[in-house]
Amino acid sequence: MSRDPGASAERTRLAWRRTGLSATAVALLATRPAFAPGAGTWTFLAAGAAMALWAGLIGLAYRRARGLNALPPQPGRLTVTTYAALTIGLAVLGGALVML
């Protein structure tokens, strides 16, 4: 396979990285209440869940970034679906945190 002049794989890898950084910002905001004085058990549990979701998002992005080295890089149907599901999970968790 010839070299891709548009560097599609490279740009896609950078897009995954950017998305990981955005996810990190959300995860940090979700764990912040756990560091406030007088944080309750549920706040700690929510922080743990946020860290788990964040680890999932970063892990998937890492795996996909490696998969992009292959030629042709296959679209990761499972990766994309799971990534969206984890993001929705963060939304639900955020809602629970606000309601606490």
Add this chain to the structure above:
Amino acid sequence: MAGEKPDYRFSLANERTFLAWIRTALALLAGGLACAQFLPPLPIPHLREGIAVALLLLGGVVALRAVDHWARTERAMRLGTDLPKSRFPAVLALIVALGALLLVVAVLIKAFS
């Protein structure tokens, strides 16, 4: 999946579009959490929490539609049909503009009262 495998560069472009939408969703989530944590209590009870939950809900919907649109685009490329049309970006823009307008009104009322 049905149909023929499209040029992988188009698949990757579709993937990047998906990621851009996910970042939009994550930005809405961050905005919702920031509202809940950094806004002072507002004059209307539970308004702060309401704004936060609305932003979080919107973020969840954006993520859901991101994966749906990705799958439909992938399918259309494989089958060689037209790419799916969507009103969602316009609707989202209108919702955000309306929210911004409401905030401007709130700030003005507070400034002149």
